[in-house]
Amino acid sequence: MFTLEIAGKAVAITNADEDQARELFTSEEFREDVKSFTSEGKPLWDGSAAFNVRRASDEEIEAFDDAMAEDEEDWDDEEDGDDEETGIDVMFLVAIDEMDDADEAQDEP
Template identity: 60%
Template sequence: MVTLEIAGKAVAVTNADQEQAQELFLSESFKDDLKSFKSEGRFLWDGSAALTTRPASEDEIDAFYEVLDEEDEDEVEDDEDSDGINIDVVFLVSIDEIDDGATSG
């Protein structure tokens, strides 16, 4: 498990391996999401603060599985990448709102 930190604050955790996590968390599309998501009224990322990855702590791993267990109770959905591998991302901060209709550009 790998955790994404923004300016030293743990923001998200994934069950991807280190290489997959780096590719995901540092992709332009994920960065765009970070710039559009808000937590407690503030954007998660300002576009310039340091984005770093590190191995997830036990508490972060526990939080990850807790969220996935709650989602499994609510819905059954298979999110597989192109290689057939399940990669999940759980935010460790509350997200105020997500506008799925937003487009960039």
């Protein structure tokens, strides 16, 4: 597993291999997304701080595994497996302000 650091702060983790992680985290689409996100009211990325992709720490891996286990339980409840097609998951290690709230509200009947 690999972690993305922005300006020395661990921001996201993925279960992709190293090449896939570097490609994902440095893609223009991911950078644009990260630039639009805020954490605790502050931009996650200022558009210029360095991105560093490194091996994930044991603590980061444990947090990822715990979150994926919870997510898997939720998917089992919903019986929807669309994310299983790619096999690559990304989890943010920082709280993202209102990232999913609007999406979840739109999905509810």
